[in-house]
Amino acid sequence: MAQGEAESDLDLTITETIQGLVESYRHMSMPLERYLSLILLPSVAFFVLSSIAALLLDLPLSIRAPIPLLGFLAMASAIFYPKIVLSQRKRELNNRFHLLITHMTVLATTKIDRMEVFRTLAEEDEYGELAMEMHRIVQLVDTWNLSLDDACRRRAKQVPSRAVSDFFDRLAYTLGAGQGLDDYLLTEQEQIIQHYSTVYQSTLDSLEVMKDLYLSMILSMTFALVFAVVLPVLTGTNPTMTVSAVIVMFVFVQSGFYLAIRSMSPYDPVWFHPEEYPSPIEERLDKSMAAGVGLSLLLAFVTLGGMLGVSPVTLNDLLFMFESVPLPLYAVVPITPMLIPGIVFRQEEQRIKGRDEEFPNFIRALGATEGAKQSTTGMVLRTLRKKDFGPLTDNIDDLYKRLNMRIEPTSAWRFFTADCRSYLIQTFSEMYLIGREMGGSPKQLGELISENMNQVLQLRQKRKQATTTLIGLLYGMTAASTFAFFIGLQVVNILADMSLNLSTGSRLDAASLINTSVYNIPLIEFLLIIIIMFSAMLSALMIRTVDGGHYANTYLHFVVLAWIGAVTGTFTKWLVSQFLAI
Known part of the structure; x- marks a missing residue:
């Protein structure tokens, strides 16, 4: 009975998938006949030819096997491309x-x-x-x-x-x-916002599931990489090849999860990037970016130049507290100055979020006062600017000054949104401005905009909680994975020293049990550092994607994650050496 129900559910899923695929072909902008003749049929022919070539070519299996896989990938891409385009279009409509x-x-x-x-x-x-x-x-x-x-x-x-x-x-x-259109839309507001909240919340729930899957996969890949480092001691296989193969798998798994999280994250940008109206914040942000990039290039020259002997100052001179600078620090020291733009952008982003929190109260008060006094925005702001609206107070005062200087209201509001740098403030301010210019009721506009923005801000609080959980997960996984990597590496390194110290004239040859001659320890450590840096980069991108903030937030998390990996690796090597030293 249960088996029959499972088969029925499977058949239903397959049927729905096929129906969805057929429906996507109907919504294509390109005529169906043209797509079939120019893209789909050639891709099928390429798959058939690649399969025939794999059977007929006189080449090793390791070379012939990927040929039909390439043809299958091309055919599958052509078949499902309309479905992907339709999904992207649906996502843009809902966002x-x-x-x-x-x-x-x-x-x-x-x-x-x-x-x-x-x-x-x-x-x-x-x-x-x-x-x-x-x-x-x-x-x-x-x-x-x-x-x-x-x-x-x-x-x-x-x-x-x-x-x-x-x-x-x-x-x-x-x-x-x-x-009337207005009566209908006013009654629809609650339902539309409720639908948006449901979709937003379901997306965050899906991200929670993805985090659990990501944790499981990364733990599995970590164990695989540790085994790839340690097992060649007993088997005698080339550890560089096994470690490189697992690293490639590691890269593909992390990249796949990043793309999945990116496609699932709700669209809710924090920043507004004005083009026509400059903001004084731009200069501060640009200076921090220039300082970070410039210092990073300088430290990169010192690091590489010191290794090549072309720099008068070496990393050993900068990190004089180390007798020999650990290899992981060579990777993280040059990127450390990128903390400067990361911190500056993060501070500004916190101010933007603070302005977002105050804007609903401001726009509601502005609309209610304008409606009650039947006066202009400038006259209302004369008293309203004296109230405390937190980080938004200075921007409100600047808006009043521009309106009082007889600057055209549209330009004054545009400068106001440019200074705030908030996507939500820009969007809802534009709505209020247009509504007032067309003769709308300021009280009704203020209440409508305030209510809708408060709903979005409540959802942002839930998104913030999901981001905080993800940050703790990724930071902890970085430390745990690096700890496991370097434990295996240092154990092999100690075994290699032991085998060299054993007497070759003994009755039991140590080389027959411990195959340490196949190891190139510095090269394997270099490969481990590469995967740590790559993991730190993708983890930082995941955090930025889920958070929805500025791209410069990636720099902050990237540097911190890289330093966590470097410090954990260096400490692990020292700790294992202390316990296992003979």
């Missing part, structure tokens, strides 16, 4: 959907024509694929003379995202029934 609905609601409450709402959103390049959907609806209405509800109903059948499709369906029915 900014809640922002688009908020923006649409703001425009609808201004009582402008409902087609102008769609035309305005179609020109917002920031919304990407969603803006294209708005543009397609506008084209159906303007070019093909469809009604707005018929255009929405038609696009609902073709859009790949279930959330967007359901929204268009409900919108078409509501507009056809005669309800």
Whole structure:
């Protein structure tokens, strides 16, 4: 009975997979016949030819075996490429959907024509694929003379995202029934935000599962690498080849998990990067980056130049406390100055997050006061700027000064968002500005924007908790893996010294039991350092991806993880030598 149910579930899964693949072919921008003739059929032919070549060529099996695998990879890529593209498109639609609905609601409450709402959103390049959907609806209405509800109903059948499709369906029915666009969107706000929260939370839950899988795989690869270092002592095989093979597997496993985490992480950027409106923060960030890169290049020259004898100062001169500088330090010392931009960017990011926390209170107070006093933003800010809004207070004061200097309101708000450097503040400030320019109610706009932003900030708190857990996991795994690597290496190193000290004239030849002559200890240690540095880099990228912050956060975690690996490796070698020294 249980076996029959399992087979039924398997058949259902296979059927759903095939149906999803067929559906992805229907949503391709390229005509199906053209894709089949130009891409799919040639890839199948390449797979067949590569399989025939593997059978007919007179070459060793180790060379012939990868040939059909290459053909199979090309064929599989061609088959599943439409599915991948469709998934990416669906992800782009879902990522900014809640922002688009908020923006649409703001425009609808201004009582402008409902087609102008769609035309305005179609020109917002920031919304990407969603803006294209708005543009397609506008084209159906303007070019093909469809009604707005018929255009929405038609696009609902073709859009790949279930959330967007359901929204268009409900919108078409509501507009056809005669309800106003603003009334419908105001009632939809709670449902859209709830859907976004559900998707966001499910993504974080998926990341938790990925962390558990990643921990299991890395522990397995760590044991494999330790065995690859130690077992050649007994077998006599080439340890350099076995260690290199396991390292390649290690790289592929970590890279695969990084790509998986990157594809699963929710889209919620922290930073806003203005192009037309410079910010004084830019100079500080640029100086920190220049200092970090410059000092890193200088230390790299000292390290390599000292080894090659072309630098007057060597690493031994800088680290004079060591009689002989450990090899791991040669890798981590040159990258240490990258802590400078990492710390500076992180400090600025904390300020941005602090401004985000205060902005909902500010925009709600601004809208309520403007609505009550029936005055301009500049007049309201005269008293509002004296209140304490934490890290946002200075930016509010600057906004008041610019408006008081008769700077055009749009430019003043753009400078305000450029100084804040926050993606959320820029997005919601733009909505408030446009809503006010089009005659919307400031009190309603302030409450709407404040409520939506608070929901996003609550989700960010959960994301922060997931990031903190990931940081602890990766830091601990780096120390544990490095400890295991260097225990195996130092044990082999001590066994090699023991075999050399044993008398060759004894009745039992030690070389017949302990094969230490096949080892090149410095080369293996160098390979271990490479995998530690690579692991530190990918771990830092994972943290930055899950955190959603600036790319410069990678530098901070990369340097810290690399130093954890270097210090753990050096300490492990010393510790094992103390316990096992003879």
